[in-house]
């Protein structure tokens with residue numbers, strides 16, 4: 001049987017590994033740690049904003065894959081150009097169908113959800129527990145949070161919602177507090193403690209009762225995203241007791257919906273037959289010409305050469321340490337020293353001068369920080385390119401390492417990760 | 433227009449001016465301090481944090497050295513909570529001249545600066561991260577000092593003695609009569625209100641801006657050469673004592689442990705405008721390389737934040753003005769009656785934060801020399817209010833406090849252990865405060881994550897407790913993030929790039945703060961924090977952030 005090694009346990013690595021295993025490849029996933037999923041909102045963002053393309057000042061995207069196709073045509077160095085918007089759409093659809101209990105959305109249109117500070121964030125797929133937050137459905141909202149949870153201020157969330165309109169109509173939002181710690185007598189209860197308590201039926205009722213007592217005549221109830229970690233029905237129990245639609249609002253990390261997605265994907269990988277080797281860093285490789293023969297895995301201080309027929313490298317970007325910029329201005333990809341490109345395909349890597357860094361790092365915090373568009377340019381098989389030639393024939397890149405997009409600005413992280421993972425896996429297995 | 437009157441007006445709320453208003457008030461004068469921003473937002477909040485033992489000056493400037501040694505003891509006693517008595521080391525590294533150690537010891541002895549040689553092995557036991565190839569080591573009484581705590585406690589003492597302090601008030605005109613100074617005109621920068629203060633005397637303590645203030649009085653120019661210094665805070669205390677290089681003073685030869693971090697500095701570059709201090713990446717790199725000479729591996733350590741301050745050096749004709757380090761660091765007290773025939777005016781410049789009390793004493797003495805009235809200076813005798821005698825700051829103080837209230841309070845900023853109650857207490861005390869104002873008081877957002885987790889919580893708390901509405905709280909958050917960035921961008925490398933990516937994921941990815949109404953890319957209403965009384969213009973906003981650790985001006989170059 002043909003063997004594949006996937007490096008990285010983020011969304012990209014997990015998705016690629018599952019797809020490879022499903023196609024009958026003997027697949028191992030090696031990663032030094034968890035990926036960004038447990039820290040992320042737990043939604044699947046494909047493309048939320050494209051101000052340069054859409055002309056209107058907010059650049060809010062309504063139809064994510066349609067706009068991704070236009071973006072790819074407008075900027076051939078954008079990851080969606082190599083991936084292809086239709087392949088990305090198929091891949092995101094595949095992910096939704098893989099996790100039907102956890103992801104919902106029609107793929108055609110973005111859903112707009114309130115964030116914890118009351119912004120209106122567009123995303124493509126959401127978790128069922130979040131769906132009633134869709135502003136297209138409900139406009140009169142109660143925002144409720146426990147006083148013991150410092151990462152959610154219903155007052156800030158509601159006040160900002162109430163300052164905005166949605167499709168020409170004002171939003172109504174009222175903040176309420178409940179006084180209910182996650183564990184008895186706690187003043188500072190973290191989100192995860194709430195989620196674990198909300199895995200229990202008795203606590204679900206207490207929580208729902210406390211919420212219900214506060215409400216007036218609002219259409220729907222926004223709650224911090226803590227409605228159960230293991231119990232996927234917890235939010236439904238709460239909703240039933242509250243007696244009207246409830247929805248989760250994602251919080252800063254660690255994020256309960258992000259953990260749910262991570263757990264579900266990890267379980268799906270195991271079901272598909274992926275062998276997971278966590279706690280192992282790739283620190284080197286051996287190649288013959290354009291053929292990558294093995295990578296060196298360091299595990300518990302022991303180094304081991306790991307051979308495979310094909311490799312998917314999905315190590316993330318700067319946030320996971322796969323890309324680094326050192327004190328002397330050296331910008332590099334850490335394992336393979338792959339050639340790097342920036343926004344618009346500009347050449348990067350090696351020693352950046354102070355002037356280069358001045359262009360990459362803007363002194364205005366709110367301006368686009370082009371440093372974070374740095375990464376690896378690829379062909380349609382997701383193979384890393386050097387001057388238009390693949391560096392290795394059997395090494396494929398997926399996820400945060402791809403060059404050409406500042407994902408948090410455009411809200412495109414998961415779409416690029418899943419799309420490139422599928423493109424990489426399909427190039428390996430020959431699936432079309 | 434508001435009219436006030438006083439015996440003496442003090443311009444500038446840095447360490448010098450605050451020391452002067454305290455001294456004058458304690459001598460019985462009706463004194464008013466006027467500061468254009470907040471207290472300690474000039475050089476006194478953007479310095480290196482070293483309470484000098486005098487060791488640095490024993491060779492080149494023994495008089496300064498002796499003053500430092502004496503004042504170090506006084507400040508540690510009268511403002512104990514502002515000072516951590518860390519102790520310090522002077523290290524002769526493998527590349528340094530070992531004979532300089534003898535010159536150093538002789539100088540210390542002559543200047544009465546306590547210094548004692550210890551073996552390299554003993555030095556390494558005290559500070560295991562030092563270069564193991566070090567050749568000689570000397571122990572001194574260096575300490576570290578929090579400039580804000582120092583200035584606030586001196587201000588509290590001044591108020592107790594009847595002194596008045598006007599912040600966010602800028603002197604725009606000095607009124608002269610035939611006899612000399614008669615008063616000043618000022619503007620309240622938050623309300624725009626004009627203020628006129630009638631006074632018989634003016635003491636100019638405007639630090640690097642002292643030349644400009646002197647110009648308002650129409651006297652012969654006082655030449656102040658701002659010498660910009662860049663400092664970099666590194667995550668954690670790589671050392672627990674101040675570490676100095678035992679050689680001729682140069683750039684980046686001191687590492688100072690302050691609170692939870694340690695600070696390497698500084699450079700010294702002559703600049704034209706103290707309102708516009710760049711933090712060039714090249715200077716940051718120079719600091720890191722200098723740190724490497726003290727602590728091997730320094731460049732791989734994580735940098736958190738950079739800032740710049742301007743040394744308020746009064747020009748001394750004896751040295752070339754391109755070299756500000758070797759100009760007189762000693763204090764300059766200019767009696768304008770003698771110098772220019774303008775009575776009622778004294779300018780104070782130069783000096784160090786360590787010797788601020790002594791400078792203030794000389795300044796008020798100079799005033800009394802002119803006026804002929806004499807009162808003894810008592811500032812060294814009295815402990816400032818709110819301080820427990822003998823209880824100096826310890827880095828573990830916060831931990832002790834949190835240990836006491838951990839079960840019944842929330843921690844808003846985990847990096848710096850700022851509790852909800854502590855933050856709300858400060859907010860009640862300063863209802864107009866921006867998150868940056870609260871940061872200077874509490875260290876909110878100054879740790880490794882640079883506000884990644886605490887700033888949204890603090891904005892949420894403002895909204896929850898009715899201190900701000902949604903627009904104002906959003907403005908507070910956005911201003912805070914933008915201001916933190918000024919000191920982060922120049923040190924963006926290594927682990928701080930990872931942290932920055934995580935913070936962007938949080939603020940833009942998960943919270944979409946960039947698309948809340950009143951974003952800069954969508955000019956709508958002005959940011960709410962501004963109506964709240966935080967600085968009204970962009971330049972002022974950058975000023976507000978710049979009391980550091982942060983940076984001055986808009987001119988952050990990389």
Ligand SMILES: Cc1cc2nc3c(=O)[nH]c(=O)nc-3n(C[C@H](O)[C@H](O)[C@H](O)COP(=O)(O)OP(=O)(O)OC[C@H]3O[C@@H](n4cnc5c(N)ncnc54)[C@H](O)[C@@H]3O)c2cc1C
Pocket residue numbers: 007008009010011012013030031032033034035036037039040041045253280281282283314315316317319320321322335398399400401407411412413414415417934937938940941942
């Ligand atoms: C706080 C946070 C919030 C987020 N919010 C959003 C959001 O709102 N919208 C959005 O679009 N996206 C968001 N994301 C990003 C998104 O979830 C994905 O993490 C991102 O798109 C990149 O995915 P990835 O799989 O490529 O990389 P990652 O998730 O970073 O995973 C990389 C993996 O590779 C491993 N690895 C790295 N180097 C090596 C090596 N040498 N050897 C072995 N293993 C290695 C790491 O341990 C890790 O498991 C967020 C991320 C974070 C951190």
Ligand SMILES: Cc1cc2nc3c(=O)[nH]c(=O)nc-3n(C[C@H](O)[C@H](O)[C@H](O)COP(=O)(O)OP(=O)(O)OC[C@H]3O[C@@H](n4cnc5c(N)ncnc54)[C@H](O)[C@@H]3O)c2cc1C
Pocket residue numbers: 443444445446447448449466467468469470471472473474475476477478479480481482483484601602603604637638639640641645659660661662698740741742743744781782783784785786787
């Ligand atoms: C890089 C650097 C590192 C240093 N490190 C140390 C150290 O480690 N230890 C040490 O002891 N000393 C150190 N110093 C020296 C020390 O910081 C300064 O000597 C001291 O802070 C000067 O205080 P000041 O009050 O004179 O000036 P400032 O603190 O600058 O105060 C002047 C004030 O005047 C105000 N002002 C200006 N114009 C007007 C106006 N028109 N109306 C009203 N107000 C006005 C300004 O806003 C400012 O707040 C350092 C200095 C620098 C630059």
